[in-house]
Structures are given as structure tokens and as C-alpha cells.
Amino acid sequence: MDDALVQLFQxxxxxxxxxxxxxxxxxxxxxxPHLRAVYQAYLNHGPLMRAVADAEMGQLKAxxxxxxxxxxxxDEAVAHRLSAxxxxxxxxxxxSHALNxxxxxxxxxxxxxxxxxxxxxxxxxxxQIMYSMWCSxxxxxxxxxxxxxxx
Amino acid sequence: xxxLLALERLLESHPIEQITSGRLAREAGISxxxxxxxxxxxxDVLVQLFDHVIAEMTIASDGWIxxxxxxxxPQLRGLHQVYLTHGPLLRAVADAEVGELKAxxxxxxxxxxxxDEAVTVRITESYPWVKxxxxxAHALNxxxxxxxxxxxxxxxDSISEELFKDTFQVMYRMWCxxxxxxxxxxxxxxxxxxxxxxxxxxxxxVNAYPRNDRGAAVSTTRCFPVHFLPSIRQLGRRPGSxxxxxxxxxxxxx
Numbered sequence: 001m002d003d004a005l006v007q008l009f010q011x012x013x014x015x016x017x018x019x020x021x022x023x024x025x026x027x028x029x030x031x032x033p034h035l036r037a038v039y040q041a042y043l044n045h046g047p048l049m050r051a052v053a054d055a056e057m058g059q060l061k062a063x064x065x066x067x068x069x070x071x072x073x074x075d076e077a078v079a080h081r082l083s084a085x086x087x088x089x090x091x092x093x094x095x096s097h098a099l100n101x102x103x104x105x106x107x108x109x110x111x112x113x114x115x116x117x118x119x120x121x122x123x124x125x126x127x128q129i130m131y132s133m134w135c136s137x138x139x140x141x142x143x144x145x146x147x148x149x150x151x
Numbered sequence: 152x153x154x155l156l157a158l159e160r161l162l163e164s165h166p167i168e169q170i171t172s173g174r175l176a177r178e179a180g181i182s183x184x185x186x187x188x189x190x191x192x193x194x195d196v197l198v199q200l201f202d203h204v205i206a207e208m209t210i211a212s213d214g215w216i217x218x219x220x221x222x223x224x225p226q227l228r229g230l231h232q233v234y235l236t237h238g239p240l241l242r243a244v245a246d247a248e249v250g251e252l253k254a255x256x257x258x259x260x261x262x263x264x265x266x267d268e269a270v271t272v273r274i275t276e277s278y279p280w281v282k283x284x285x286x287x288a289h290a291l292n293x294x295x296x297x298x299x300x301x302x303x304x305x306x307x308d309s310i311s312e313e314l315f316k317d318t319f320q321v322m323y324r325m326w327c328x329x330x331x332x333x334x335x336x337x338x339x340x341x342x343x344x345x346x347x348x349x350x351x352x353x354x355x356x357v358n359a360y361p362r363n364d365r366g367a368a369v370s371t372t373r374c375f376p377v378h379f380l381p382s383i384r385q386l387g388r389r390p391g392s393x394x395x396x397x398x399x400x401x402x403x404x405x
Contacts (some may be wrong), residue, residue, distance in 0.1 A: 091317055098321045101301060102294030109293060125283055129290045136328030137321075 002060040009052050009063060013070055016041045024077045029085055031134050031145055036127050039103075043111040043118060050112035053104070075100050086138050088147065095137050103130055154179045154189065155200045159240050163306055167197070167243040168250065194252040201244050201258055207233045216269050221277060224323055224335075230295075231319045235303040235310065242304035245296070266292050278330035287329050295322055 019041045021027070023034035042049055055063035075097050082092035089095055110126050111118060135142045157179035161170050172193055176186040190196050211229030214220030234241055247255035270288035274281050281287055302310060302318050310318075327334040 091321065094317050094321045097301075098294060098298050098318075098325065101297035102290060102325075105293035105297040106290050109289070125286055126290075129283065129286050133290060133294070133325060133329065137325060 002062045005063045006066050012045045024081055032131050035131055039127055042107045043115050046111040046114040053108050099137055154196055158196050158200055162239040162243050194254045197255045198258045204237045205262055216273055227323055228319055234299040235307050238303040238306040245300055281330045291329055
């Protein structure tokens with residue numbers, strides 16, 4: 001069971017990485033489509049992702065280990081992108097960790113029951129809230145995503 | 152109380168699933184029969200211990216929640232400090248959501264829902280310009296919950312003061328930016344830009360920058376923040392009236 005879950009999870013991680021790759025790799029620095037694509041991948045596999053997150057507290061040790069590794073990898077990838085493309089962000093590792101923790105939990109709560117349980121409107125609203133959090137944390141303007149220059 | 156304290160002590164070194172009623176009774180220095188006269192199960196003890204911590208968390212943040220004091224920083228710090236102090240216990244409670252401890256799981260779900268509701272009310276009443284306050288409250292609480300779970304779950308000895316401060320600051324900035332507040336002043340920030348804008352009952356969102364004649368967002372490079380409400384008072388304008396803040400298409404003069 002544990003092994004099967006790990007393999008399923010690996011395929012979803014691949015999907016999420018593909019969805020997030022343009023932004024993570026710096027090829028396309030638009031945050032909004034990046035978030036939308038990653039969240040859509042999570043939503044498509046909501047119940048599976050919820051089971052994987054829950055494994056952290058259960059007996060599925062291999063799944064739990066993979067989940068922790070995936071979260072650490074995501075934190076690192078986002079922190080790297082922040083450092084490279086948003087150099088004005090203070091403590092990028094911490095900001096990355098906080099944004100990912102927020103995203104992880106809200107997806108767990110809101111998308112964990114799967115795509116048939118979430119309306120397009122609710123999905124859009126959740127993405128929008130997280131997008132505004134990302135923009136605030138990155139010091140960029142929503143929409144244009146240009147740096148907000150104070151002074 | 153001896154049993155509650157014993158459980159919190161045990162949680163510092165053991166995951167909740169390894170703590171049985173027998174072990175807990177031994178740690179508390181009482182017999183199993185005495186334990187069962189006071190509590191139905193480990194689940195029952197955990198719920199009671201959690202109730203104490205909820206009370207502590209409520210006290211830490213009550214000023215902001217009840218609007219007696221909208222200064223968010225010390226209260227959010229207080230809340231984080233309570234979580235850190237009881238990290239292993241709160242992690243066990245959060246983990247109960249997917250385990251066998253049904254009463255604890257229910258208490259945790261209720262607490263999160265109550266917290267979402269309380270923050271929603273505060274945002275709705277004190278920051279009426281925030282769209283979808285319930286979703287914003289939910290997102291902020293989810294962020295806090297997960298971050299605290301990861302970073303404070305091992306207890307106060309596992310995190311340096313500096314790391315605690317950094318973690319807290321990141322969340323504080325998030326809490327400020329969600330309703331468009333300036334960290335430190337806790338007041339709404341509006342960016343004074345190159346064009347006049349109008350004060351209506353719903354002030355523009357922080358990032359809703361004015362557009363130029365061609366509909367493109369105006370560059371923000373010459374913008375600067377003002378604390379909106381004092382400025383309104385200072386200018387003697389009333390909601391709904393046109394407000395010029397001294398910024399024009401050719402640049403800011405204010």
C-alpha cells in the first residue's frame with residue numbers, strides 16, 4: 001500500500017513540477033499562471049494528496065518520507081527563484097517556507113476532497129487569495145507583477 | 152492536573168501514538184484505576200490539555216480579536232509564543248486529525264473553525280475593504296497553522312530565538328499585507344501615484360494602482376505610501392468626495 005502510494009505520488013509530483021517549471025526555472029516569471037497550474041495539479045489529485053499529507057502522521061513511512069522530501073525540495077526551489085529573480089526579498093528561504101506552508105495547508109483543506117467538490121469560482125477565489133499573498137510577500141504589484149518601489 | 156502535566160512532559164519525547172494510559176498513569180505517579188476515575192482515555196486527557204492551551208492562545212490574541220487593541224504585532228507574537236511553548240502538544244493535537252483520537256480531532260477541527268470565524272469577523276469589521284474576508288482569514292490561519300506546526304512542533308528548545316523572530320516576522324508581514332496594512336503602523340497603506348484618485352466608501356486595494364490614459368498601470372516608481380485614514384482627516388474630505396492628494400499625471404507633488 002505504502003509503495004503504491006509512493007508511486008502514485010511520484011507521478012503527481014512530476015505533474016506539479018511540470019506545472020511549476022516555467023516559474024521555478026526562471027523561464028517565465030509570471031507568478032499567477034504558475035500558482036494556478038500548480039494548484040490545478042493539486043486539485044486534480046486532491047484526495048491522493050490529502051492521503052499523502054496524512055501519511056506523515058500515520059504508518060506509511062515511505063510515503064511520509066517522500067512527502068517531506070517533496071516539501072523540502074519545493075521550499076528550496078522557490079527560495080532559489082526568489083533569491084535569483086526577486087533579490088529585494090528579505091530572508092527568501094523563510095518567505096519560501098511560509099508561502100509553501102500556506103499553500104500546502106489551504107490546498108489540503110480546500111482541494112483535498114477533489115475536483116468535483118470545488119466549484120470553478122471557489123478555485124479561482126482560493127488562487128486569487130494565495131496570489132495576493134505571494135505578491136505581497138514578493139513586493140510585486142498584482143497584475144503587472146512589477147516590483148513595488150517605495151519612496 | 153498531575154496527569155495533564157505528565158502528558159505534556161511525555162509528548163516532549165514521545166509521539167502521541169506511543170503514549171498509553173498505563174504509561175501516562177506511571178508518569179503522573181498514579182495507578183491505572185485512579186487514572187480511569189478521572190479520565191476516559193488518553194484522548195480525553197489530550198482534549199483537556201488542549202482546552203488549557205486554547206485558553207492561553209485566546210488570552211494572547213484577545214485584544215485584536217475583540218477589537219480592544221488592533222495593534223497586531225504583540226498579539227500575533229504572543230500567539231506564536233504560546234504555540235512554541237506547547238509545540239509538541241499542539242503537533243500531537245494536529246496529528247490527531249488523521250489518527251484514532253477522535254475527541255481530540257474534533258476539538259482541533261472546532262478550534263480551527265472558531266479561529267477562522269473570529270478572524271473573519273475582525274477583518275470584516277476593522278478592514279472592510281478586504282474582499283472575501285472569510286477566505287483571507289482561512290488562508291492566514293492555514294499559513295500560520297502549518298508554519299507553526301513545522302517550525303515550533305518540536306518545542307522551544309529546538310528553535311533559536313533568532314529563528315523564532317524571523318519566522319514570526321514573515322507571518323506578521325503576511326498578516327499586515329493581507330488587509331493592506333503597513334507593518335508597524337497597522338494602518339492601511341495607499342500608494343499616492345501619478346494621478347488623482349477618488350475616495351469612496353470602499354478605498355482602492357493597495358495594489359489597485361491607477362491606470363494611465365491608455366489603460367496601462369501607472370509606474371509605481373514615483374509613488375510613496377501614506378497612511379490613508381489620517382490623510383483623509385487631514386485633508387478634510389468626506390467619503391464619496393473627489394480627493395486630490397497632490398499627485399498628477401506628470402508626477403507627484405505632495
